[in-house]
Amino acid sequence: xxxxxxxxxxxxxxxxxxxxxxxxxxxxxxxxxxxxxxxxxxxxxxxxxxxxxxxxxxxxxxxxxxxxxxxxxxxxxxxxxxxxxxxxxxxxxxxxxxxxxxxxxxxxxxxxxxxxxxxxxxxxxxxxxxxxxxxxxxxxxxxxxxxxxxxxxxxxxxxxxxxxxxxxxxxxxxxxxxxxxxxxxxxxxxxxxxxxxxxxxxxxxxxxxxxxxxxxxxxxxxxxxxxxxxxxxxxxxxxxxxxxxxxxxxxxxxxxxxxxxxxxxxxxxxxxxxxxxxxxxxxxxxxxxxxxxxxxxxxxxxxxxxxxxxxxxxxxxxxxxxxxxxxxxxxxxxxxxxxxxxxxxxxxxxxxxxxxxxxxxxxxxxxxxxxxxxx
Amino acid sequence: xxxxxxxxxxxxxxxxxxxxxxxxxxxxxxxxxxxxxxxxxxxxxxxxxxxxxxxxxxxxxxxxxxxxxxxxxxxxxxxxxxxxxxxxxxxxxxxxxxxxxxxxxxxxxxxxxxxxxxxxxxxxxxxxxxxxxxxxxxxxxxxxxxxxxxxxxxxxxxxx
Numbered sequence: 001x002x003x004x005x006x007x008x009x010x011x012x013x014x015x016x017x018x019x020x021x022x023x024x025x026x027x028x029x030x031x032x033x034x035x036x037x038x039x040x041x042x043x044x045x046x047x048x049x050x051x052x053x054x055x056x057x058x059x060x061x062x063x064x065x066x067x068x069x070x071x072x073x074x075x076x077x078x079x080x081x082x083x084x085x086x087x088x089x090x091x092x093x094x095x096x097x098x099x100x101x102x103x104x105x106x107x108x109x110x111x112x113x114x115x116x117x118x119x120x121x122x123x124x125x126x127x128x129x130x131x132x133x134x135x136x137x138x139x140x141x142x143x144x145x146x147x148x149x150x151x152x153x154x155x156x157x158x159x160x161x162x163x164x165x166x167x168x169x170x171x172x173x174x175x176x177x178x179x180x181x182x183x184x185x186x187x188x189x190x191x192x193x194x195x196x197x198x199x200x201x202x203x204x205x206x207x208x209x210x211x212x213x214x215x216x217x218x219x220x221x222x223x224x225x226x227x228x229x230x231x232x233x234x235x236x237x238x239x240x241x242x243x244x245x246x247x248x249x250x251x252x253x254x255x256x257x258x259x260x261x262x263x264x265x266x267x268x269x270x271x272x273x274x275x276x277x278x279x280x281x282x283x284x285x286x287x288x289x290x291x292x293x294x295x296x297x298x299x300x301x302x303x304x305x306x307x308x309x310x311x312x313x314x315x316x317x318x319x320x321x322x323x324x325x326x327x328x329x330x331x332x333x334x335x336x337x338x339x340x341x342x343x344x345x346x347x348x349x350x351x352x353x354x355x356x357x358x359x360x361x362x363x364x365x366x367x368x369x370x371x372x373x374x375x
Numbered sequence: 376x377x378x379x380x381x382x383x384x385x386x387x388x389x390x391x392x393x394x395x396x397x398x399x400x401x402x403x404x405x406x407x408x409x410x411x412x413x414x415x416x417x418x419x420x421x422x423x424x425x426x427x428x429x430x431x432x433x434x435x436x437x438x439x440x441x442x443x444x445x446x447x448x449x450x451x452x453x454x455x456x457x458x459x460x461x462x463x464x465x466x467x468x469x470x471x472x473x474x475x476x477x478x479x480x481x482x483x484x485x486x487x488x489x490x491x492x493x494x495x496x497x498x499x500x501x502x503x504x505x506x507x508x509x510x511x512x513x514x515x516x517x518x519x520x521x522x523x524x525x526x527x528x529x530x531x532x533x534x535x
Contacts, residue, residue: 081406113497116429123437127409130444134402149441156437173497372532 016108020097028250029059035296042300062243069239074137077236081135086237086244089128093251095121100258101175103268103281113173118259119160122214125252126152129223129233132245136236144232147307148223151213154314159210161322162203165329166194166263175259179267188273193266198346199328204264206322208291211256213310215249218299222307257291258284316360324352380421388414401447409440426497 040047048055133145194200268280328345335341391411419428
């Protein structure tokens with residue numbers, strides 16, 4: 001006797017959720033130890049190498065340590081918000097992972113507006129960060145939360161507008177359709193990924209930088225700025241709640257790089273037709289890992305930017321460039337999507353880029369900073 | 376199953392809305408307002424209008440709720456304890472509710488079968504926006520651009 005439809009639906013949902021959590025929590029553990037090892041190598045030291053072979057069991061030790069630490073809640077904190085903030089922030093990151101196609105027929109939850117779902121869920125993160133900052137009743141936390149929200153809202157615009165050209169060209173908000181549109185090879189050699197078009201390459205770089213900001217990673221980690229505001233909105237968190245913030249940050253990174261791979265790097269398609277015998281999910285996770293390695297590499301090499309530099313960069317450069325991507329994609333489409341379209345969209349982007357760099361006067365000599373204070 | 380979900384979401388939404396109206400702590404009230412909006416978005420999902428639900432979450436949780444929270448934070452000295460019932464507001468609420476209830480009961484119920492509706496896809500919404508509703512869309516765009524320029528003018532550095 002077959003089970004009723006609703007039982008099937010609920011059980012299959014639970015299976016998907018379980019697999020999703022298992023895969024990404026393992027990836028989180030691996031990533032945390034790998035990041036520390038690579039950062040160690042960049043800084044000419046060993047990194048964790050005591051626990052297990054090559055220090056691979058370090059995340060287990062860290063997890064146990066976090067679990068048995070005392071959970072400190074400040075006396076004047078808003079207990080409820082202080083408790084809810086890490087839960088909400090992790091829930092948003094996990095939900096965003098649910099709509100990414102990990103392989104052929106391997107999208108956990110197919111939603112008509114999957115891309116929109118991703119960003120709708122991501123936008124609740126801001127509220128969670130605010131809850132953490134305000135609920136802690138601490139000046140450092142509040143400052144960190146303000147900075148986090150300011151940069152997240154500013155970079156959400158380029159993040160979403162750079163997705164627009166892809167959505168326009170494919171004509172769908174469903175991640176599966178976007179991946180399907182990037183199938184096939186030009187001349188049987190170059191894959192038809194959007195990153196190989198001028199607008200796609202520009203949009204990919206802008207998306208990647210905005211993703212860095214959204215996940216508060218190193219060149220843009222002023223909300224956490226250890227040297228000035230201790231740890232920003234996480235100052236008053238300890239033990240497992242702090243670990244949950246850490247987890248949410250990494251899951252958010254996986255989600256945003258996964259979406260970047262889906263939108264621009266052809267999702268789970270293989271780069272060469274001769275390599276199609278390798279399973280699709282291997283290709284997806286290879287692309288994901290490559291992008292994550294770039295994240296670690298950037299963290300090891302770049303210093304922290306100032307908050308005013310971040311905001312200026314968002315509004316004066318990122319936003320006009322992302323609008324240019326939309327126009328260039330339209331030019332590419334109407335010029336026939338071939339070599340002619342490629343050249344024309346390249347010309348559009350080159351003109352705007354040159355004009356912007358002349359307008360913003362990037363060659364300006366260094367001068368004393370002028371300060372402005374709120375009255 | 377969907378009626379059970381309806382009841383659950385309805386209870387959650389109503390409780391959150393009630394909390395938003397009655398909580399003493401203004402920040403808690405603002406956040407329960409956000410929860411109520413999530414409940415409304417869940418209703419749209421239940422009805423199969425995914426796009427509307429997602430946009431609701433996107434705009435109201437991601438932007439409006441953050442805006443409300445910021446406004447409270449930047450304008451109040453003491454965020455907690457805003458005592459005293461607002462009787463004018465209560466009167467207005469009762470009046471609106473009474474008017475609506477009177478209108479609903481006065482309307483003669485028409486027994487018609489539920490019309491067959493094509494599923495509301497993003498593509499159809501986009502087509503409608505770009506053909507029959509293109510003027511309202513442009514007007515909203517103009518309004519938002521004006522608001523953006525206005526905000527810039529407000530914060531622009533005065534020349535001394």
